[in-house]
Amino acid sequence: MSWAAETRTILKKELRSEFRRRWSSALLLLFGLVTVFVVSFSLGAGSLTPGLLSAFFWVTLFFASTAGLSRSFLKEEETKTILALRLLASPPSVFWGKLCFNLLLLFFLELILVPLFFVWMNVSGINASGFLLILLLGSLGLVAGTTLAAAMVAKAESKGVLFVILAFPVLAPLLIFAMAGTKAAFAGAGWEQLANPVKALVSYAVVIGAGSSILFDFIWEV
C-alpha cells in the first residue's frame, strides 16, 4: 500500500473517531470562543490596535491548538490503541495522517472563530488576502510543531509540563512571524510589507514539516 493511501486511511479513521466522540473539536471550539468572547466583552470592540489584535488572535489560536491538538497521540496512549498502530502502521503515514487531521480541525476552528473575531473585535480595513495567506501558513506551521511535540510527550510521565517546554521553543519563532504578518495585514499594509513574514512562514513550515517527518521515525521507534 502506498504511503499516501495509508495516510488517507489514518485520516479517515481520525475523522470517524472525532465525529463519534468530538474529543478535540469541542475543546478547541470552547477555548477559542470563550477567549475571544471574554476579551471582546471586557475590552470593548474597536479599542485595540492592529498589534494587540494580532497578538490576541495568535495567542487564542496557540492555546486552543495546544489544548485540542495535543490530544492526538495522548488519546492513543491512554486507550492503548497506540500498540496496534505501532504494530501495523508505518511511522510516516501515522505522522502525516495525524497532521492532516489536526490541520482540518484547526481550519474548522478558524472557520468559526475568524468571522466571530472580526465581528466582536470590530476589525475592518484589512488586507484580507494577505491575512488569509498568513493564516494558512501560520496554521501549517502551528499544526506541524504541535503534532510533533504531542508525539514526543505522549509516553512521558508529566505530559502537560513537557508539552509546554517542548512546544514553546519550537512554536515561538512561528508566532513572532505570524503576529508580524497579521499586524501588517490588520493595518491594511500592501504585499511588499507582508513579503518578509510570508517568506519566513513558508521557510518555517517547510523546515518544521520536513524535520518533523524525519524526527518522527525516531520518536515512534522508541
Place this chain on the structure above:
Amino acid sequence: MGASLSASGLSKFYGDLKVFSKLDFSVAAGEVLVIAGPNGSGKSTLLKIAAGLLTPSFGRIEFRNSMEVIPKERRRRHLYMVSPDLSFYEELTARENLNFFLALLGRKLDNVTETLSRVGLGGREDDEVAGFSLGMRQRLKYALAFLLEPQFLFLDEPTANLDTAGAKIVIELLAEQKKRGLAVVATNDPNEYTWGDKKLELGR
C-alpha cells in the same frame, strides 16, 4: 524452507535493572516457541522486542522468509501480536476496527461475518467496541489474527479474559499458524506449555 526467527545475545536493561541477558533462541517454520517464567521475568518485554515494539539493549533478532532476511521496515507486513497491552478503538465498530487495520496493510475486509462468527462474535460486526466485555475484546484480537494470516505470530498471555470456548480459538489459531509460519507464546499457565514445540524458561 519457510519463515524463521532467530535471536542471539538478546539483553534488555532498564537503567541498572536487568530484565534478561544473553538470550539465544530460534524458531523454525511450523514451530511454536513457548516462553515461560514467573511475573516480571521479562516474557512480555521479550515478545515486544521480537515484535519490534521495543529495542533490545544488546543483541539482535532476525526474521527470515526462506533464505531472505526481512528488513525491520517491512516486518509489519508479516507479523501480528495479541497482547493485553493492545486495544482497539472503542468508538469504532468491530467491522470498522478490522477494516482499518487491514487497510493499513493494503488489504480488503472480505469475510468479516464468518471470521467474527468463528471467534464467537457473530452478529456483533456493527456494534461499537465500547460495549464489548474484556473477553469479547480479546476475541476481536484473534479475529484480526485470522484475517491477517501473519507468518510470525506473537501471543502474550493468550487466554487472558477468555473462557474455555475462547481458549479453543487460540488452539485453533495455533494449529493454522503452524501451517503458514511460526508462533511465539508467552505464558505462565502450565497448561499452555504443551502448545509449544520448544520452551524457553525465563527467570530472575
